Amino acid sequence: MNQPIRWFTFAAPSRFYALVNALNPWLWAIALLLAIAALYIGFLVAPTDATQGDSYRIIFIHVPAAWMSMVLYLAMAFWAAIGWMFNARMASMLARALAPTGALFTFLALWTGSFWGKPTWGTWWVWDARLTSELILLFLYLGFIALVSSIDDMVRGDKAGAVLALVGVINIPIIYFSVRWWNTLHQGATISMTAAPKMAQTMLLAMLLMTFAFWAYAFAVVFTRAQALALEREHDAEWVRALRTKGKELQ
């Protein structure tokens, strides 16, 4: 039998919950294996950089974290908008679940960038267009989290969050193109769609493997948080009751 997968069924929190339980062990395994491979290549295979010495090895987490910070914001705004337009509860929950992970990756991009900037630029921080717009991204995430959690009415909170998230999307192209639009201390794009990568194959491989590891990690942790939010919102639903009975049996 070759039945097509009906994706919309996963919009029901109960089905979403079960799907995540099946997916997450795999996502964690993939994240761990890819991270180990990335670290192995990044620290034991990739050679020392001719100009930056070994300080460049921060790139293997810095660039993936910065990419994730932007991609997760777009995902958050997308699901917040879907939740708003179609009144889809799971979509709004996903948007809320994405925010803390996005904030964390933004913080990590800033932190690792700071630890890379000190030895190479001689300063932990500079009010450069790239760094400043990334800091604004962190404030957008924190603002979204504060806003949605400050409104008791769930649906109104989701709507207010969607408005904030959508307005904030303007910051994403600003971050991305900041190194081109302004004269920044931050270097240009490491990888672009149009030009050949400006880095050694092994370095590029380690960075890409770490990016996929971060992707798997983000999916797993966001899904877990979305499960928690679904349980909170639907605490008196039949599927949650069934889940509790099952939990008691297992103990």
Place this chain on the structure above:
Amino acid sequence: MIWSSWGDFWHMGGYGLYVWGAYAMCLVAMLAEPWAARRHRQQALRASARHERVQ
């Protein structure tokens, strides 16, 4: 092999503090977040049970 000893590895060509400072924060954050998310889920399940008893 790039590194001749463990000491050499941790030293990172003089950039040990920066490289390991960046990686350590990344590791701590990426262990703490899943832990917090799982705890959140557990508490949500427990809270739903409390809610049932109240009813």
